Structure formats: structure tokens, C-alpha cells
Amino acid sequence: MTSLLERIPMLRHASSYTVVAGLAIVWIVFEVLNDNYLSPRNLSNLLLQIAVLGTLAIGMVFVLVLGEIDLSVGAIAGVSAAVLAIFITQLLVPAWLAILVAIAAGAAIGLLQGLIITGAGIPSFILTLAGLLVWQGVQLALIGDNGQIPLRDPFIRSIASSYAVPAVGWVLAVVATIGFAGSRLLRRRRRLAHGLTTQSARSEVVTVAVVAVAVLAVTWILNSYFGIPWVFVLVLLLLLAGSVVMSSTTFGRHIIAIGGNKEAARRAGINVKGTTISVFVIISAIAALAGIIEASRQFSASNSLGGGTLQLNAIAAAVIGGTSLFGGRGKLYHALLGALVVGSVQNGLDLLGQPAAIKNIATGIILVIAVSIDAIGRRRRLARGASD
Amino acid sequence: MHVLNDEVHGRAFVPGRGPAIDLQHITKRYGGVTALSDVDFSVDAGEIVALVGDNGAGKSTLVKAISGTHRIDEGTILMDGEPVTISSPFDASALGIETVYQDLALCDNLDVIANLYLGREQKRKGSPFLDREEMESRAAGIIADLAAHIPILDKQVSALSGGQRQAIAVSRAALWGSRVVLLDEPTAALGAAQTAMVYSLVRKLKERGLAVVIISHNMADVFAVADRIEVLRLGRNAGTFLPGHDSSDDVVAAITGSRENAGKDK
Structure with a gap:
């Protein structure tokens, strides 16, 4: 049995094994409590519910592996959704062009943040915290007094609610x-x-x-x-592309190296600043994509889009999936695993009619468990003499 | 033994044109402090030179001048008789000079192969993708030549012992440094068996025709591997010694300055 499990690449790492086991327990418990939980209908809903969270978490893994963090992704998603809505409803451009503009807007925000972080040497935690405030303000200004801009474009509306036959x-x-x-x-x-x-x-x-x-x-x-939700196909394609970049290109290798030992990477001739800026561009572009998906789910761009606990859940999902907060360790699929855990718990509690309070407390407890596993693993490596 | 360095840099070692690296009349000041004053230092290809001295004697400054971390204020650097300018670590690398830092500068979260190729990853022709197989088979070659006891190449460096980590850092320098390898306190954190392993690694660098500089506090180190010992004291040359000819007491006397002008003149 063990040998069979070890042959599945995802399970070869102990942390992923723990997460998969945890997910199985969550599913069994909720199925016992409510026998609709593992129905095709609910599993399909679950995938739709975690699309935005999973997308943001994929971006977050890039940043966490680099050894940085981004607290502004929710606000960037909000700004990008607002840009999308304004271009479609007020400037009347085609949906595909508005999507490109919204993603470019996100990427531009990431470029700006990356330039400031590397140029002024500010910790990404502080700069993106400031970014969170700034971009939330920009989002409110763009959305205007109505609190939301409705989206009637059929293609935009279909992104998060259509299925492959x-x-x-x-x-x-x-x-x-x-x-x-x-x-x-x-x-x-x-x-x-x-x-x-x-x-x-x-x-x-x-x-x-x-x-x-x-x-x-x-x-x-x-x-x-x-059928398979198209948005799930989109998330999987993003995951595939991200994994190829991370594991099979020099750029990805440099991200991992910088997260492991920034000074060693610099001395080895790796362009630390350029790589850091690129990663912040990538996560912001991915955040913009998440904003578009969420706008498609809500049929509008609102001033609350990307707010609330979404931002923090994205970091939680990446860490719960097995990505280290200390940098240098993490795989893109951790984002999906973590989003599945967070989404499964919240979906299950919804089915049982539990309020948001309980959902937040449950997510927080799972995060503490995941971070503890990460910290213990790190302490063991340090005890062996490794110097990260 | 195949010589990877020449494959990498596309040029062969040319003997008989003077020392591999020759620093003449080097002076370096930090503000009002003169860290090096009219220092001469040279290493031949295939020679192991130990650079010793007390804290603040200028060892680190001299090494930083060679590795490109700091620019010198006065003096000349010749490689194979040709004057060169080393103003950045990039320049040093391009000239075939590699440094093994005391902290090793390894990424613990990457495997042995990735560390050997850090910053110099090989790509598949005409694509942005890593050529893992090419890197793995060449890494296997260099490890087999230099440090056969590194067990598994795809193991993360964090899982290896201190001596194995040192061996990887030295192997990396051997893989990329075609002419000069600088080792900063290579045995400072190692036990006896691991120290012996590093000595044998250093001798293999010498066999490959590299000029090797070892900075050390440890007299046992110095007398075990060095062909020549250069002492710095207060930023000046304080004597040249030969293991087998001079005793460690002579060297210590030169380091501490308890006997001025000890050792033979250069």
C-alpha cells in the first residue's frame, strides 16, 4: 500500500500526504453529517466556489516560494474587476479586449509594487499592506457611488457558470x-x-x-x-503553466534559489531584483484573472469584490497545501490542495447551516495546524545543520 | 580524467607565461584605514598557497580584491602575464576565478545538481527549458572525479552533512573556475574525517592545474595541504614559508609579529 502511494509523485512528500489525508477526513466527516456532501452536484459547486481562491493561491505560491508575501491580491482583483466592468459597460469595448486590459492593469500594479520593493528595499509585507489600502481606495473610486457595476455581457457571465458538455x-x-x-x-x-x-x-x-x-x-x-466547469479547466491550465515555469525553466529555478538563500543566489549571478519584480507582476496578473472570475460569478464588479477574508484565505490555502511561509519550499499544486481543504470545510459548514463565524474559526484552526507542521519541519532541517 | 573547465570556458591552460594570478603592489584603503599596503601575492597554476594572518591582517580584503567584491586602489593584477581588471564578481567569474565562501553560499532547498549549476543553468537548445538530463550527467561526472562520496545527486542539500556540503561548494568552484579557486576557511566547521576529505579535494584541484588559495587560521590545515605559505600582518607581506622547511612556530611568529622579518624573503 505504501509503495503504491509513494509512486504517485504528489504523495512522495510527507506534507502533501498529510494534506491529502486531512482532506479525506474532512470529506468523510461532512459526508457522515450530510449525505448530500459528496454528491456530484455539491462537488461541482465546490469546484466553482474554489476557483477564485485557487487562482489567487496559485499566484501566492510563486511569491511565498520567492520568500516574499503579497497582501494586496484581493484589492488588485477588485481593481481589475472594476476596470473590466468600466471598459465593457462605459467604453463599450469587446469582452476579450476588456479582459486583456484588466489583466494588464493588474500586471502594471504588480510592476509598480515590485519596482518599489526592490528599488527602495522595503519588505514586501509592508509595501503590499500599503498597496492593499491604496488599491481598495482605487477600487471604491472606480466603482462609484452605486456600489457595483452590473455586467450583462454573455461571455463574461459564462466564464464561471458554464460547463463542458x-x-x-x-x-x-x-x-x-x-x-x-x-x-x-x-x-x-x-x-x-x-x-x-x-x-x-x-x-x-x-x-x-x-x-x-x-x-x-x-x-x-x-x-x-x-459536466466539467470550464472555470475549473481554466484553473488547471493555469496550474499546469505555472508548474512548468516553476520546475522547468531557469526563471522558476531562480525563484526557488532566491527563496532558499537570497545571498547565495545573488553571488551566483542570479538577477534577484529582476526575478522579484517579475514574480510580483505574475501574481498581480493572476490576481486580476481571479477578479475577472469573481466578477463573472457575481455578474457585476462591486466595491466588496476581493475584500473580506478572500485575501487571507488565499495565503492560508497556499500554506495549508504545503507551501512554506519561510520561502524556498512549495509547489504550485499546493495551491489547489489548500484551496480544496479550505473550500471543502466552508462548503460543508454551509451545508450544515453554520454561520460565517464558525467558518472563519474553522479555517483559522486549520491554518494554525498547517503552519505548525511547516515550522516543525523547518526546525528539524535546521537541527540537521542546514542553514536556511 | 576529463577536464570540464576547458569544455566550459573554451580555452586551455597555457603554461610558462608566469603565475596564474599575480598581484603586485596592491593597496586598498577603506576611508582613512589602509587595509592593504603594497602587498604582493602570486599563485602558479597547479600550486596551493595558504594565506594566513591574524584578524584584521588583510586576508579578507586581499581575497575580496581577487574575487571582485572590492576594487583595489593601487597595484596591478596579472593573469598568465596579462594585466586584468577585476571590478565585480562577474569579472572574476569571466576570468575563471571562483570563490568558495565560508558560508558556502548553497541553496539548502535545492538538490546537489541545482546547486552545482546555480546561476548557470543549462537550457535545451533554442528553448527556455532546463536541460535536466545534461546537467545531471555532467554533475555526475564532476562528482565522480572529485567527491565520489556524495551519495545521491537529486538529494536536497539540507539533508547532507557539513563535509558533504563543503564538497559540493568546492566541486562547484572546480566546475566553473578554470584558473583560480579561492577557499575561505574551508575546514572551520568540520571534523577530522571531513577535513581530510576536503584536503583530498583541494589536492585534486591542484592536479587539474588550478591555482588554489586557502585562507585559514588552522596551522594543521596549512601544513597539510599548502605548497607555500604567505603571511600577512597589518596589511603588509610578513613572510613566505615552505612546509617541510619552516616550522609552524616560524609561521605563528610571523603572524603575531613576535619575530620581525621572520622567514625567507621573496
Whole structure:
């Protein structure tokens, strides 16, 4: 049993194993308390509910791995949603162009914040805290006195509420599985060509089989309701692109190096400032995307969009998923895992009719547990003589 | 043994053109304080020179001048007889000079391969993607040559012992430094077995034709590996000693200044 689990890449790390086990416990407990919890309908809703949180958390993993933090993503999402709404309803530009403008606005905010953080040497915690106030103010000013700008554009409204029809869902599932198997095969061929060690063919087949079963099972469950939500496909594509950047490019390697030992990275000739600025551009552009998704869910850009606990839940999700607050350690899929945990608990408490108070307390307690695991792991590494 | 350095830098070591690095009449001031005053220091290819001295003697300043961290105020630096300017760590790297810092400058959260290639990652041709296989197989080559006891290349550095971490830092310098490797207190935090391992690593750098400079407080270190010992005292040359010819008492006397003009003149 253990050997089978270890073959799934995601489970090879103890922290991810803990998170998956925790998620399983959450699901079992809520299913016992309410037998609608694991219904296809509720699982589909869960995916829609965590789309915004998961998107923000993906951006947050980039920043946390770099060893920085961004407290302004919620406000940036709000500003970008406002920009989207203004361009569509007042400037009457096409939806696709308004989306590009909104994401560019987010990226520009990130560029500004990154330039100040690296130029003036201000801790990102302080600068983005100031950014939170500034951008919330800008959001209020853009939205105006009505408190919201309604969005009637059918494409914008469909982003967070349309589903791939079952046939398309199956095609997506098969393509994803073949893509995964193909990438494993390519990697194996390259390693063999260089005379490097490879996993046994049998364990490769098991890995691919496990992933295939998981992908097809999720597709089957979602297809028995309305199908795979397109916004979930969008989040998965973002996750895939982010993971490739993080693990397979020099840029991603430099992010991890800076988060691990900034001074060593600098001495090794890595462009620390440029990398830091780029990461703040990326997280802000991703925050803008989250703002667009949320506007699509609400059918409007409001002055409360991106406010409340969303911002803090995004950091919580990244950390609960296994990303370290101390920098240098974290994977993009942690964002999705953490968002699933946070979303599952909140969804379950909603089903049981619990108030927001209980949801916040529960999320806070889970965060404390996750941060404790992170801190204990770090102390163990330090005790072994590592110098991070 | 294949020589990775030449593959990397595309040039071969040319013997018989003077020392690999030759610093002449070096002076460095910090404000009103003169840290180095008319210091001469040279290392031949394939030679291990120990640089010793008390705290504040100018060892670090001299090393920083070579590694490009600080610019010198007066004096000349020659490499293979040609004058060079070293005004940044980037310049030093481009000239084939690598420094192993006392804190090792490793990223503990990355694996051995990633640390060897830190800041110099190899990409697949015509793409922004890392060529992991190429890096792994070349890293395996250099580790097999220099430090065969590093067990698993894809292990995170945080899981390794102090001696293994030192070995990785030295291997990295050997991988990229084609001419001069500076080691700052390489055995300060190590036990006896690990120290011996670092000594053998340093001798392998010498066999590869590199000029090696070791900064150390430890007389045992110095007499175990160095071909020549240069003493600095109060920012000036305070004598040259040869292990096997001079005793550690002679060196200590020069370091502390208890016997002026000790040792033979250069």
C-alpha cells in the first residue's frame, strides 16, 4: 500500500500526504453529517466556489516560494474587476479586449509594487499592506457611488457558470491522461539517452494508471451533474503553466534559489531584483484573472469584490497545501490542495447551516495546524545543520 | 580524467607565461584605514598557497580584491602575464576565478545538481527549458572525479552533512573556475574525517592545474595541504614559508609579529 502511494509523485512528500489525508477526513466527516456532501452536484459547486481562491493561491505560491508575501491580491482583483466592468459597460469595448486590459492593469500594479520593493528595499509585507489600502481606495473610486457595476455581457457571465458538455469532458480527460503519459515517456527516453537511472517500467505504468483512473473518475462524477466547469479547466491550465515555469525553466529555478538563500543566489549571478519584480507582476496578473472570475460569478464588479477574508484565505490555502511561509519550499499544486481543504470545510459548514463565524474559526484552526507542521519541519532541517 | 573547465570556458591552460594570478603592489584603503599596503601575492597554476594572518591582517580584503567584491586602489593584477581588471564578481567569474565562501553560499532547498549549476543553468537548445538530463550527467561526472562520496545527486542539500556540503561548494568552484579557486576557511566547521576529505579535494584541484588559495587560521590545515605559505600582518607581506622547511612556530611568529622579518624573503 505504501509503495503504491509513494509512486504517485504528489504523495512522495510527507506534507502533501498529510494534506491529502486531512482532506479525506474532512470529506468523510461532512459526508457522515450530510449525505448530500459528496454528491456530484455539491462537488461541482465546490469546484466553482474554489476557483477564485485557487487562482489567487496559485499566484501566492510563486511569491511565498520567492520568500516574499503579497497582501494586496484581493484589492488588485477588485481593481481589475472594476476596470473590466468600466471598459465593457462605459467604453463599450469587446469582452476579450476588456479582459486583456484588466489583466494588464493588474500586471502594471504588480510592476509598480515590485519596482518599489526592490528599488527602495522595503519588505514586501509592508509595501503590499500599503498597496492593499491604496488599491481598495482605487477600487471604491472606480466603482462609484452605486456600489457595483452590473455586467450583462454573455461571455463574461459564462466564464464561471458554464460547463463542458459530457462528450467534451471525456475528450479533455483523455487528452490530459495522454499528455501526462507522454511527458513521462519523454522524460524516461531522455534519461535513458543520457545513461541516467530511471524508475522501473512497471512503476511508470502504475503511476500513469493511477493518474488515469483519478482523472477519469473526476470526469465521470462531474459528467453525472452538468459536466466539467470550464472555470475549473481554466484553473488547471493555469496550474499546469505555472508548474512548468516553476520546475522547468531557469526563471522558476531562480525563484526557488532566491527563496532558499537570497545571498547565495545573488553571488551566483542570479538577477534577484529582476526575478522579484517579475514574480510580483505574475501574481498581480493572476490576481486580476481571479477578479475577472469573481466578477463573472457575481455578474457585476462591486466595491466588496476581493475584500473580506478572500485575501487571507488565499495565503492560508497556499500554506495549508504545503507551501512554506519561510520561502524556498512549495509547489504550485499546493495551491489547489489548500484551496480544496479550505473550500471543502466552508462548503460543508454551509451545508450544515453554520454561520460565517464558525467558518472563519474553522479555517483559522486549520491554518494554525498547517503552519505548525511547516515550522516543525523547518526546525528539524535546521537541527540537521542546514542553514536556511 | 576529463577536464570540464576547458569544455566550459573554451580555452586551455597555457603554461610558462608566469603565475596564474599575480598581484603586485596592491593597496586598498577603506576611508582613512589602509587595509592593504603594497602587498604582493602570486599563485602558479597547479600550486596551493595558504594565506594566513591574524584578524584584521588583510586576508579578507586581499581575497575580496581577487574575487571582485572590492576594487583595489593601487597595484596591478596579472593573469598568465596579462594585466586584468577585476571590478565585480562577474569579472572574476569571466576570468575563471571562483570563490568558495565560508558560508558556502548553497541553496539548502535545492538538490546537489541545482546547486552545482546555480546561476548557470543549462537550457535545451533554442528553448527556455532546463536541460535536466545534461546537467545531471555532467554533475555526475564532476562528482565522480572529485567527491565520489556524495551519495545521491537529486538529494536536497539540507539533508547532507557539513563535509558533504563543503564538497559540493568546492566541486562547484572546480566546475566553473578554470584558473583560480579561492577557499575561505574551508575546514572551520568540520571534523577530522571531513577535513581530510576536503584536503583530498583541494589536492585534486591542484592536479587539474588550478591555482588554489586557502585562507585559514588552522596551522594543521596549512601544513597539510599548502605548497607555500604567505603571511600577512597589518596589511603588509610578513613572510613566505615552505612546509617541510619552516616550522609552524616560524609561521605563528610571523603572524603575531613576535619575530620581525621572520622567514625567507621573496
